[in-house]
Amino acid sequence: MRDQVQIYIKDLQSRIIHHIEALEPNGPRFFNDEWQRPEGGYGQSSIISGGEHIEKGGVNISVVYGKLPPAAIKQMRADHEGLPWSEGSTKSLPFFAAGLSLVIHPRRPEAPTVHANYRYFEITEDKEDSSSEVLAWWFGGGSDLTPSYLFHEDAVHFHKTLKEACDPFGESLYPAFKKWCDEYFFIPHRGEARGIGGIFFDDLSTHAHKRLPNNENRPTSQEDIWAFVRSCGDAFIPTYIPILQRRVAYKENIPSPIPGTEEHKRRWQLIRRGRYVEFNLVYDRGTKFGLNTPGARVESILMSLPDTASWEYRSKFGEEENTAEREIMYVLKNPRDWV
Amino acid sequence: MRDQVQIYIKDLQSRIIHHIEALEPNGPRFFNDEWQRPEGGYGQSSIISGGEHIEKGGVNISVVYGKLPPAAIKQMRADHEGLPWSEGSTKSLPFFAAGLSLVIHPRRPEAPTVHANYRYFEITEDKEDSSSEVLAWWFGGGSDLTPSYLFHEDAVHFHKTLKEACDPFGESLYPAFKKWCDEYFFIPHRGEARGIGGIFFDDLSTHAHKRLPNNENRPTSQEDIWAFVRSCGDAFIPTYIPILQRRVAYKENIPSPIPGTEEHKRRWQLIRRGRYVEFNLVYDRGTKFGLNTPGARVESILMSLPDTASWEYRSKFGEEENTAEREIMYVLKNPRDWV
Numbered sequence: 248m249r250d251q252v253q254i255y256i257k258d259l260q261s262r263i264i265h266h267i268e269a270l271e272p273n274g275p276r277f278f279n280d281e282w283q284r285p286e287g288g289y290g291q292s293s294i295i296s297g298g299e300h301i302e303k304g305g306v307n308i309s310v311v312y313g314k315l316p317p318a319a320i321k322q323m324r325a326d327h328e329g330l331p332w333s334e335g336s337t338k339s340l341p342f343f344a345a346g347l348s349l350v351i352h353p354r355r356p357e358a359p360t361v362h363a364n365y366r367y368f369e370i371t372e373d374k375e376d377s378s379s380e381v382l383a384w385w386f387g388g389g390s391d392l393t394p395s396y397l398f399h400e401d402a403v404h405f406h407k408t409l410k411e412a413c414d415p416f417g418e419s420l421y422p423a424f425k426k427w428c429d430e431y432f433f434i435p436h437r438g439e440a441r442g443i444g445g446i447f448f449d450d451l452s453t454h455a456h457k458r459l460p461n462n463e464n465r466p467t468s469q470e471d472i473w474a475f476v477r478s479c480g481d482a483f484i485p486t487y488i489p490i491l492q493r494r495v496a497y498k499e500n501i502p503s504p505i506p507g508t509e510e511h512k513r514r515w516q517l518i519r520r521g522r523y524v525e526f527n528l529v530y531d532r533g534t535k536f537g538l539n540t541p542g543a544r545v546e547s548i549l550m551s552l553p554d555t556a557s558w559e560y561r562s563k564f565g566e567e568e569n570t571a572e573r574e575i576m577y578v579l580k581n582p583r584d585w586v
Numbered sequence: 587m588r589d590q591v592q593i594y595i596k597d598l599q600s601r602i603i604h605h606i607e608a609l610e611p612n613g614p615r616f617f618n619d620e621w622q623r624p625e626g627g628y629g630q631s632s633i634i635s636g637g638e639h640i641e642k643g644g645v646n647i648s649v650v651y652g653k654l655p656p657a658a659i660k661q662m663r664a665d666h667e668g669l670p671w672s673e674g675s676t677k678s679l680p681f682f683a684a685g686l687s688l689v690i691h692p693r694r695p696e697a698p699t700v701h702a703n704y705r706y707f708e709i710t711e712d713k714e715d716s717s718s719e720v721l722a723w724w725f726g727g728g729s730d731l732t733p734s735y736l737f738h739e740d741a742v743h744f745h746k747t748l749k750e751a752c753d754p755f756g757e758s759l760y761p762a763f764k765k766w767c768d769e770y771f772f773i774p775h776r777g778e779a780r781g782i783g784g785i786f787f788d789d790l791s792t793h794a795h796k797r798l799p800n801n802e803n804r805p806t807s808q809e810d811i812w813a814f815v816r817s818c819g820d821a822f823i824p825t826y827i828p829i830l831q832r833r834v835a836y837k838e839n840i841p842s843p844i845p846g847t848e849e850h851k852r853r854w855q856l857i858r859r860g861r862y863v864e865f866n867l868v869y870d871r872g873t874k875f876g877l878n879t880p881g882a883r884v885e886s887i888l889m890s891l892p893d894t895a896s897w898e899y900r901s902k903f904g905e906e907e908n909t910a911e912r913e914i915m916y917v918l919k920n921p922r923d924w925v
Contacts, residue, residue, distance in 0.1 A: 280900070294899045305899065436877040436884050517894070524895075525888075528867035529877060538775040538868060545775045546900050549864075554898070555856070556863075558891040560633045560644065561619070 248384070248469065249343055252367045256308045256347040257291075259365075259480050263306050263349065264293055266488050270495065274298040277306070282544060287312045292547045296554065300358070300495040304351040305550035314339040315370065329383040329454045330370060341379065343369040346388075347480070348533075350551040351487070356516035357505060358494035359394035359401065360442070360523065361487045362551065364533070365480045384469070386476045387449035390483060391428055392490075393442030393523060395516040396505050397575040401490045402443045406585035409446050412482035416475040419464035424448045427458060429582045434526050439579040441526045445486075446479065505571045515564050515572050517557035524556045587723065587808065588682055591706045595647045595686040596630075598704075598819050602645050602688065603632055605827050609834065613637040616645070621883060626651045631886045635893065639697070639834040643690040644889035653678040654709065668722040668793045669709060680718065682708040685727075686819070687872075689890040690826070695855035696844060697833035698733035698740065699781070699862065700826045701890065703872070704819045723808070725815045726788035729822060730767055731829075732781030732862060734855040735844050736914040740829045741782045745924035748785050751821035755814040758803035763787045766797060768921045773865050778918040780865045784825075785818065844910045854903050854911050856896035863895045 264277050277293040284290070290309035295301050315323075316339050324332045331340075346366025353360070365388035371379040392405045406425070413421040428447035433440050450456060451472055459465045466472045505512060527534050537548035565576040603616050616632040623629070629648035634640050654662075655678050663671045670679075685705025692699070704727035710718040731744045745764070752760040767786035772779050789795065790811055798804045805811045844851060866873050876887035904915040 278899075292899070296899065303897075303899075436882075521891070524863060525867060528864060529874075535868075543775075549897060550899055552860070552897040555894060555896045557894045558642075558888060559893070560617075560631070560635065560642075560889055561885050 248367065248473065249345065249369065251473070252345045253310055255477060255480070256345060256365070259347055259483070260291070260293065260306050260308050263483060266484050267295065267301060267304065267306075267351065270488075270491060271298050271300050274300065282547075284311055284542075284544075286542065290544070290547065292544075292550060294550065298354070300353055300355070300491070302352050302354040303554040304349070305547075306347070306349040307547050307550060308345075308347045309544075309547065310343075310345040312341070312343040314373075315342040320370075327383065327385060327450050329385065329450075329452055331382045338373065340373055340382070341371045343367075343371070348551075349483075351491075352520070352553045353491060353495065355495060356395045356512040357398070358491055359392050360520075360553070361390065361392055363390035363480075363483050364388050365476055367476075383452070385450045385452040386472055387451065388476060388479060389424065389428055389445060389447035390479070390486065391432055391442055391445035391447065392487075393519070394575060395519040396512075396571050397443070397578055398490075398494070401493070402578075402583075402585045404490060405443070405445060405486050408482055408486040409479070410586050412478045413446065413475070416466045416471060416478065417464040419459055419461060420448075420475070421446065423458045425584075432526065434522060434530065436529075437522060437525070439522070439576070440582055441523060441579075443578060443585070444582060451476075507571070514557070517555055518559060518562055518564055520553040520556040521558045524552055527551055587706065587812065588684070588708070590812065591684045592649055594816060594819070595684060595704070598686055598822070599630070599632065599645050599647050602822060605823050606634065606640060606643065606645075606690065609827075609830060610637050610639050613639065621886075623650055623881075623883075625881065629883070629886065631883075631889060633889065637693070639692055639694070639830070641691050641693040642893040643688070644886075645686070645688040646886050646889060647684075647686045648883075648886065649682075649684040651680070651682040653712075654681040659709075666722065666724060666789050668724065668789075668791055670721045677712065679712055679721070680710045682706075682710070687890075688822075690830075691859070691892045692830060692834065694834060695734045695851040696737070697830055698731050699859075699892070700729065700731055702729035702819075702822050703727050704815055706815075722791070724789045724791040725811055726790065727815060727818060728763065728767055728784060728786035729818070729825065730771055730781055730784035730786065731826075732858070733914060734858040735851075735910050736782070736917055737829075737833070740832070741917075741922075741924050743829060744782070744784060744825050747821055747825040748818070749925050751817045752785065752814070755805045755810060755817065756803040758798055758800060759787075759814070760785065762797045764923075771865065773861060773869065775868075776861060776864070778861070778915070779921055780862060780918075782917060782924070783921060790815075846910070853896070856894055857898060857901055857903055859892040859895040860897045863891055866890055 268276060275295055275298050277295045280292045282290050288311035292305060292307045294305045296303045317336050320330060320332055320340060324330045348364040350362045367386055369384040370382045372382060410421040424446035428444045431447045453467055466475045534548055537543045565572040567573060607615060614634055614637050616634045619631045621629050627650035631644060631646045633644045635642045656675050659671055659679060663669045687703040689701045706725055708723040709721045711721060749760040763785035767783045770786045792806055805814045873887055876882045904911040906912060
């Protein structure tokens with residue numbers, strides 16, 4: 248599985264980069280920043296910025312391995328019941344983690360930010376030779392959309408495409424992971440969602456899953472789970488690129504443009520990006536875990552932050568009746584079923 | 587003490603607002619936003635934005651009281667040994683908290699951001715009548731400076747003025763609280779300080795203090811501690827306003843201006859403001875505590891965030907030899923004694 252995951256995320260990264268760059272044939276290219284981890288592992292952060300359509304974006308892969316100290320195992324145990332753990336244990340265990348993580352912040356206020364992440368995690372026996380058995384493994388991931396302005400057809404397209412990627416592997420997957428996404432990407436101090444959701448899952452393995460109590464409507468073998476994860480990963484391009492194509496050509500194509508000056512819409516977009524920063528720095532578990540890990544690659548973790556974000560004291564934006572700003576706020580405060 | 591603190595912070599707020607507004611006679615005025623807390627308390631958030639010199643600033647006072655649940659008492663116990671607490675207790679206790687908190691973000695990259703906060707906290711017996719005895723009380727506070735560009739004379743002036751406010755109450759105060767400030771306003775994932783420091787203290791009461799082991803060189807009565815806190819509070823205006831006056835008139839007055847275009851310096855300022863956001867959202871205890879408190883006034887808490895902040899992947903800013911950006915980075919990575 249380790250090799251398959253590494254080959255897949257590398258290939259998916261290339262395909263996504265290709266599709267993003269194709270949007271702007273004369274724009275900036277991705278900067279491919281390869282890195283090695285002295286304690287074990289490697290990665291490639293591919294970053295784009297300053298484009299006419301893409302203000303800032305990163306498509307990163309990372310492969311990291313080493314020893315997991317007992318305190319970290321104990322902490323992980325809360326979310327991963329498959330993890331071997333006995334109270335008072337002082338044993339470190341070898342781990343392997345590989346994944347792809349991306350965030351794209353387009354420039355136009357009408358074009359939504361997107362995030363996706365797919366990852367594989369493995370814990371093995373602590374043996375010198377290569378015969379170490381895998382003690383526990385799981386997949387996690389998901390993808391979600393964060394628009395500053397709501398386009399109903401974009402939200403429906405995004406969710407519908409994700410649902411179609413999930414459904415062949417069991418009809419319980421999309422509804423469970425859509426709900427999980429709404430719960431996860433939520434900003435409690437604002438009482439609002441980060442965006443209009445998508446899917447989110449973790450701890451997907453052959454053992455019982457707390458969010459999927461009925462084993463009949465889900466993949467239960469490693470082979471099927473891996474096929475499901477690839478189906479979601481492959482879906483990234485058809486979920487997002489068509490939306491981006493529609494919105495970056497926004498001025499010419501859409502019959503009812505969002506009212507307001509460009510300056511007005513940009514200001515709103517920057518306020519919404521401020522909320523994105525608040526979620527990522529205050530609540531996102533991946534970011535917090537990363538920043539707390541000694542030797543972690545901070546630039547790759549904080550690549551998710553937008554180029555620019557803004558905060559206004561008691562902004563009136565989003566409160567006035569019959570405005571496009573209020574329309575998206577309503578949806579962020581009242582999550583909807585889009586398909 | 588409750589009344590004295592309330593009168594003092596209200597008066598200090600007025601004086602600070604007066605001095606900030608006086609910098610820009612034809613600029614915007616502070617917007618005074620008074621609020622009531624249904625569970626007990628009131629406050630006034632005074633906010634200014636959009637000025638030629640002050641891009642965004644807030645000078646807030648708040649007075650909050652109610653019942654502190656046992657879990658909160660237990661958590662506070664770690665930092666406040668004076669707090670009455672017995673393991674397994676299920677008793678809530680009445681608390682009273684009053685303080686002033688301010689952040690000023692000037693517009694010019696040469697003018698430093700400043701933060702100050704002075705607060706009083708009290709826990710009383712749980713009795714119906716007004717005879718309740720005070721079980722524990724303490725003061726906390728401090729002030730610190732966050733420049734994007736280093737002006738040696740500003741750093742010396744800021745620290746020297748704070749030291750002069752501390753010294754009459756004991757020579758151990760400034761060195762202990764200067765060190766505490768350097769430790770507190772530190773961004774571990776960046777390995778750098780938020781700014782060039784100032785003073786920071788907490789849990790200052792009549793009982794033994796872990797940072798002031800020698801009781802001889804510190805105030806030990808409530809009267810003296812309160813006089814010390816007022817001395818620091820009163821020092822805000824002479825610590826900061828002269829710096830601001832020098833830097834907002836920067837173009838005309840300074841013989842050796844910071845090299846680089848206005849755009850270049852603004853970009854650097856926005857990156858530095860991104861670090862300010864990182865500290866406040868990821869590490870600041872007051873912000874975290876506030877955001878986790880149900881019913882807290884989020885707009886007053888997040889008033890500290892700048893109008894605009896920016897993030898660049900692996901920014902080269904601050905790395906090139908013999909640049910003003912590198913000069914401040916050196917100081918942020920190597921805290922200095924300024925007086």
